[in-house]
Amino acid sequence: MTQAASSPAKRVPFLTALAFAATALPVAAVGIAMAVYLPRHYASHLGIDLAVVGAAFFIVRMIDIPVDGLLGWSMDKTRTPWGRYRLWTILGAPILMLGVYFLFLPPAGVGRNYLIFWVLILYLGNSILALSHAAWAATLAPQYNDRSRVFAIMTAVGVLGAASVLAIPIVNEARGVSDAGNVAMMGWLIIALAPITAAIVVWKTPEKIAPEAPGDEFRLRDYGALITRPAFARILLADLCLSLGPGWMSATYLFFFTDSRGFTTGQASILLATYFLAGIVGAPLMGRLAMRISKHRTVMVATTLYSLTLVSLIAVPKGNLMVAIIPLFIAGVMASGFNLLTRAMTADIADEIRLEHGKERSGLLYAITTMTSKIAGAFSIGLTFFVLSKVGYDAAEGARNTAQAIHNLELVFLVGPVVFVMLGGACMIGYGLDAIRHADIRRQLDARDALYDEAPIVESLTGEAAIASLPPRE
Template sequence: MPPVQTKPSLSVPRALVFASVSLPIQAMAIAMAVYLPRHFASHLGVSLAAVGTAFFIVRSIDIPVDGVLGWAMDKTRTRLGRYRLWSILGAPVLMAGIYALFFAPEHVGLVYLVTWLLVLYCGNSMLDLSHRAWAAALAPRYNDRSRLFGILIAVGVLGSASVIAIPIINDARHVADSANVQMMGWFLLLLTPIAVALAVLTTPERIAPNAGGHEFKLADYAALLARPTFLRLILADLCLSFGPGWMAAIYLFYFTDSRGFTTGQASMLLAVYILAGIVGAPLIARIAVKISKHRAVMMTTTGYSLTLLTFMAIPKGNVPVGMLSLFVAGVFASGFNLLTRAMTADIADEVRLEQGRERAGLLYAMTTMTTKIAGAISIGSTFWVLELVGYKAGEGVSNSAAAIHNLELVYIIGPVVCVMLGGLCMIGYKLGSERHAEIRRQLDERDALYDEAAIIESVTQQPAVRTEPGAA
C-alpha cells in the first residue's frame, strides 16, 4: 500500500487564531486560583474554612462530570463537528458562572458558592475539554503536537497576564483591592464570546472515522487507568497540578506577609511568572522535540523545584530579585501543562488504534479530573492548614512571627515534594516518537481505507437518473 499523505498541521497564523480560546480559559484559571478565593475571604466576609469547603465540595461533584462530558464529546457527530459544537455550548454556561461569582454580594452562603461554582466549572470543562481534544485532532504528529500545544500555552499566558495586570494598574491608581475581582469579571465576560467565535468560525474540524468494534463501557475507565503509559501520565499530572495549585492558593498571603510586597507588587511578580510562559512554552516545546516529551517533563520538574527553594531568599520588598526568581520558575512551569496535554493526545492515538473509536475527549476528561482533584485538595487543604497553624487572613489582622514562619513552610515544602514526584513518574515511560510514528502510520492507512469505503458507498447509493426516450 502506498504511503498515506496526511494534511499538515495548522499554519502559525491559523494556530494563533484557534489558540484564542486559551485566553479566557487561562485568564479565568488564574483569577479563580489566586484572586477569587482571597476575595471571598478578605472582602466578602466568608470564612477561610467555608471557602475551602465550597471549593472542595464542588470539585468532588464536578470531577465525575468531566468523564461524562468527555464520553459525550467523543460520541458527538454533527455538521458543526464534534468538539467544535461543544465549544459553542460551553461559552454561555461559563459566562453565567462568571457573572454570579465575580459579582457576588457580601456574606454569601455556602449554598450560593457551591451552586455557582458548579455552573462555572461545568462551562469551563465543556470549553477546555473540547478545545484540547480539537487541538489533538488538528495536530496528528508527535512533534506537531509539542508545537501546537506550545502555542496554546503561550497564548493562554497572555490571558493570564491580562487578568494579573488589573490589580497592578489598580494599585498604581490607588483603587481599592475589592474592585479587582469585578473588573476581572467584566474582562472575562467580554473576552469569552469573542475568542470562541474566532476559533469556531475560522478553524475546520475533521471527524475521524470509526473502525467498528469496541463500544465504551464503564469498566473501560479502569482499563484505561491500567495502561502503564496513561497511569504514569495521570499520576504525574496529579502531582504537577497539585504543587502549583497549592502555591497559587496562598500566593498573595506569602508574598505580602512573608516577603513584604504590596498586593500590586505581588501581582507584578505573578505577571512575570505567567509571562515567562511566552518564552518558556516555545522553548520547552523545542526541547521536547529534541529529547522527547517525557524527558522534558523530568527536566522541567527538577528545574522548577530547585528554583522554588530560592523564594525563601528573596529580600523583603526587593522587586528585581523577586522578578528573576519568578521568571525562572515560570519558564519551567510553562512546560507542565504543555507536555502532559500533548502526551495525552499521543495516548489517544494508541487507544484509537486498538479500539477503533475516538477517545480523546474521554482521556482529556480523565486528565482534567486529576487537575480538579488537585485543585480541590490544594485550595481546601492549604486554607485549612493555614488556620491550623494559626495564620489569619482577615483584612487588618496582624500575624505573629511564628504564624508567618509556618506560612513560609506551608508554601514551599509541599509543592517541591509534589513536583519532584511528578517528574519521577516519567521514569520508564514508553510512548516516545518512534512508537507514536508507527501508531500514526497504521491509523492513517486504516482511516484512508474507511474514507474510501465511505465514498464508494455514497456513490453506489445515489438514485439512478431517469432519461426520456430520445433524450440527448
C-alpha cells in the same frame, strides 16, 4: 475553503494554530482568577471564614469530577455537520459567562451555598471549553512533534489570558483604587473574552472527524482499563502532582508574598504576572526541547529546575522587586511546560487507543486527565487553607500574625509544591511512548484512514460533513 486529507508530515499552519488557541484566553483567565484572587476575595473582602471557603471549593471539585467523564464521553459520541468539538465550544461559552457573572459580581451577604452553586456552574462551562479545546487539538495536530508545537502555542496564548487578569490589580494599585474591586473587573474581562474567542475558534479552525469502527462501544468498566493502562497511569499521576504543586503555590501565593516577603498586592501581582508571562518564552522553549529530547524527558528537566528555583524564593530580600523577578521568571518558564507536555502526551495515548479499538477516545481521555487536575485543584485550595488555619496563620484583612505564624506560612508555601512537582517528574522515569513508538502508531493509523478518505473535514460553520466509518474489524 477546501482541505485535503492531511499527509503524515503536514504541520498545522501557524495562523490556524494561533486562531485555534484563542479559547485558551478565557480558560486561563478563569484559572488564575479562581486559583489566586477569588478565594482570597471571598475570605477577606466578603468575610467568609477561610476554612469555609476552602471547603466550598473542595466540595464543588468533588461534585464536578464525575461530570467531566460524562462530558468527555458525550463529546466523543457527538457527530454533527458542524463537527464534534466545535459544537461543544459553542455550548461552553455562555455557561461560563453565566457562572462568572454571579460569582465575580456577587450581591452583599452571600454565603457558602451561593459560593458552591455558582462555582459549580462556572466549572461546568470552563470544563466544556477546556475539554473540547484539548480534544480538538489532538485531532488538529496528529503528529508527535507538531502536537508539542500546537500545545505550546495554546499555552503561550493562555499566558496572555492569565496576564490580562494579573494586570487588573497592578493597574488599580497604580490608580490608587482599592483592590476590593479587582475581582469584579476580572469578571467583566472574562465575560467579554469568552464569546469573542469562542467565535474565532469556531469560525476559523477546521475539524476532522476520524473514521470509526462499528461496535466496540465504551462500557463503564472500561474506565478502569484506561486508568490502569501503564502509559496513561503515569500521565495521570504526573498530571495530578504537576497540578497540585503549582495549585498549592497559587493558593498561598498572595499570603506569602505580602505577609512574608513584604510586597504590596500590586507588587505581588507584578511578580505573578512575570511568572505567567514567562510562559510566552517558556511554552515554545519547552515545546522545542520536547522535539529534541522527547516530551517525558522534558517534564523531568522542567520539574527539577522549577523546584530548585522555588526554594530560592526564601532568600529573596523583603520588598526587593527586581531581585524577586528573576526566580519568578525562571519558575514560570519551567511551569509552562507542565500541562503543555502532559496534554500533548495524552493525545499520543489517544492515537494508540484509536489504533487498538477503532474509536475516538480523546474527549474521554482528556476528561479523565482533567479529573486529576480538578482533584488537585480541590486539595490545593481546600487543604492549604485548612493547613494555614491550623498553623496559626490569620488571613483576615488587617490581621497581625506572629513571627511563628509567618514562618509556618513560608513552610506551607514551599514544601508542598516542591514535593509534588518532583513526584510528577519522577513519574516520567521509564515512560515508553516516545517519538519512535508514536511514529509507528501514526503510520498504521494513516494507512488505515487512507482507505476511508471520506472522513469529514468541517472547514467552517457552513461546511458539510459526510460521516465516515470503518468496516467491522475481523
